[in-house]
Amino acid sequence: MENMVLESEKIEKAAFILKTIAHPMRLRIIEILGAHEKMSVGEICSILDCEQSLTSHHLSNMRLKGILSSKREGKNIFYSLKEKDVTKILSCLENCQCNMG
């Protein structure tokens, strides 16, 4: 294709990232971490009003896939965005949405 924005390898990567974040809870997590630098699992749980285990599954899923990083401090484990840039996808969606659906 002439005007391709993304070449083939990058398309795969893009799809992978989108798939990883395409879930309401995970988007909220990204939003929270976009605003907070780092946050413990417990704090995230209570903000999202979501069970520990489920929250933890989502968090480690995103960590495994390279979106988040984590660091233990005492009893807590703090998660943060590996690249703040992901939040740009959210603001982008914010703009797109008015017109769509």
Add this chain to the structure above:
Amino acid sequence: MENMVLESEKIEKAAFILKTIAHPMRLRIIEILGAHEKMSVGEICSILDCEQSLTSHHLSNMRLKGILSSKREGKNIFYSLKEKDVTKILSCLENCQCNMG
């Protein structure tokens, strides 16, 4: 949350859109339609080098979910982006990716 970019209903919507497009073939379709205004199923098939039925499934999936629209002209059915704004998600990804993963 204080600094929320997206409120709750919009988060759901955003997740829905992301989920809908989070697939290599579908991203390519969006890319193509971002560059072409409208294109027939057959043309899309051959550009993607993808089987008719699979292509059609992806296309109607995205149409059902409000990302694409379609219009028959003779034997062909032409698809187009319902909102060109979706392509912004791709360019956004393009920028994000250099740093991620």
Add this chain to the structure above:
DNA sequence: AATATATATGAATATATGTTCTTTTATTGA
């Protein structure tokens, strides 16, 4: 009307995802 072409549709299937519940591991502090 018969045929060819373009596309959609549906069933079948394999695979992936999301969620819940239970158990385990790590850390701290008594």
Add this chain to the structure above:
DNA sequence: TCAATAAAAGAACATATATTCATATATATT
């Protein structure tokens, strides 16, 4: 060392998604 707290990990399950194959529908052409 024991109990408490924080989080991870794993099994089980339900649900969703992607793909293939076969068939149906719509249009155009003869």
